[in-house]
Amino acid sequence: MNFDALIIEIDKGIRTVFGGVAHAARADPAAKIPEGDLGEGDRRHAAALMRVNHCGEVCAQALYQGQALASKNPRIKSVLSQAAREEADHLAWSAKRIAELGGHTSVLNPLWYLGSLAIGYAAGRIGDRWNLGFLAETERQVGKHLQGHLARLSPRDARTRALIETMEREELGHARTAQSLGASELAEPVKGAMRCASRVMTTTSYWI
Numbered sequence: 001m002n003f004d005a006l007i008i009e010i011d012k013g014i015r016t017v018f019g020g021v022a023h024a025a026r027a028d029p030a031a032k033i034p035e036g037d038l039g040e041g042d043r044r045h046a047a048a049l050m051r052v053n054h055c056g057e058v059c060a061q062a063l064y065q066g067q068a069l070a071s072k073n074p075r076i077k078s079v080l081s082q083a084a085r086e087e088a089d090h091l092a093w094s095a096k097r098i099a100e101l102g103g104h105t106s107v108l109n110p111l112w113y114l115g116s117l118a119i120g121y122a123a124g125r126i127g128d129r130w131n132l133g134f135l136a137e138t139e140r141q142v143g144k145h146l147q148g149h150l151a152r153l154s155p156r157d158a159r160t161r162a163l164i165e166t167m168e169r170e171e172l173g174h175a176r177t178a179q180s181l182g183a184s185e186l187a188e189p190v191k192g193a194m195r196c197a198s199r200v201m202t203t204t205s206y207w208i
Helices: 001-017 039-069 073-100 111-128 126-152 158-180 190-208
Strands: none
Touching: 039 073, 039 126, 039 158, 039 190, 073 111, 073 126, 073 158, 111 126, 126 158, 126 190
């Protein structure tokens, strides 16, 4: 990697972790939906759920970055780049909604970012089919996680629901794309380890 490319990757990391992705490239799915009549408890809960989602998007940016750095396949790099652009919108939407609800992003985002970058790079080094398999499984697990959030939201919180539904749809689309490109199915112990790591991240970031 040349020096200019290295600077670009470092800049991506800084902007992802410290809130530099201030504006999404696409319109906010909740922009035209009026704010619901939420109690203080509902607002805190929704902000915490969106903090978890924001943390997940920080991890996604790092994973895609690490996977793209490790892969030498131009087509796979292109797929990862497109997914990362959509995830960047998710990141911006999540941060905006957290602010609207009076919450804050996770103070542990730098830690999650570095860990995810390392995992993504390791997955990319194993080989393209496994790289895609890791992408597909990650997105499937994120989709299930978002479905759980939809079930836990207040029925009056249509704005947050619109965001999560859009994110869920696009995450599952990334999984289908990876499968169509020949993703290998990961072994069950690997999937289990991914679920355990996800639980640690989601439980921690809900509170801090």
